[in-house]
């Protein structure tokens with residue numbers, strides 16, 4: 174009876190905390206297989222019961238092998254059909270709740286992992302927006318910290334910084350993003366930190382421009398800007414203590430950034446040339462350099478393991494990196510993935526430095542599509 178008195182829904186923050194703390198829970202994804210293929214909650218169990226549940230089939234989950242001894246959280250796209258699944262499981266004796274807002278709300282879920290950087294005194298925390306694949310970073314040394322590519326509410330970074338005894342003094346972007354709404358401006362405002370953006374004339378608000386070769390201090394650490402145009406014209410990578418490279422959307426662990434967003438076919442070709450030159454510059458760095466990219470193409474697990482690789486490993490994985498300029502252009506332009514939804518609106522808001530009225534996940538829902546592999 175007690176169970177019936179408990180809430181029948183769980184919100185994203187509570188579920189992400191359960192997973193981060195490794196509390197027992199079965200996450201049951203009841204969406205259609207093609208929806209799950211787009212993006213999913215790490216470690217979730219899948220039963221393609223969406224149509225049966227919607228049709229009111231009382232046995233939609235009858236064959237599901239779900240452990241009875243742990244709480245169950247049912248998940249669908251928007252948190253409606255998952256309520257039916259929750260009710261059916263409760264009738265069978267499960268301690269079930271439905272994820273409020275479904276996968277759309279899950280877009281804002283995150284977890285974190287420390288990324289060791291041998292040879293640097295800085296501590297790097299990789300902040301993974303697992304609901305979307307955006308990777309941001311908190312770099313701390315002494316009592317100061319910098320945040321790179323903030324993609325989550327300011328409180329996430331402020332809380333993490335406070336846990337380490339750091340004050341956020343710099344907020345840094347690799348480029349103007351097209352897949353998510355940048356939270357850098359808000360974070361800089363709320364912390365009083367300096368907002369550093371690559372030098373460009375795209376954004377309509379004030380910032381401190383970063384030029385190629387410029388160095389930003391964080392405690393005793395140094396972050397050097399390496400201008401790496403291609404994905405966008407202003408794209409910039411940041412080299413921490415000459416040991417770790419924050420590559421934004423220029424270079425991922427198994428792919429490279431797409432050069433075509435907000436570009437005509439001719440501009441995409443020109444940007445591909447720039448990208449080839451930028452990648453040539455980056456791949457000349459020492460092979461033991463730790464690569465810390467701006468996105469991942471898989472939902473980041475709640476495993477506290479950083480998504481990272483050495484430059485040498487990345488070079489061996491990404492076939493595009495070994496090509497001549499002409500072969501690179503032909504290959505990358507032939508492999509451009511589908512254009513992400515809402516990118517033009519997201520870019521317009523990021524250039525204006527604004528958040529939309531209402532729920533930002535209305536615009537941001539869905540997987541990121543930043544990479545060409």
Ligand SMILES: [Fe+2]
Pocket residue numbers: 348349350351352404422543
């Ligand atoms: Fe991007």
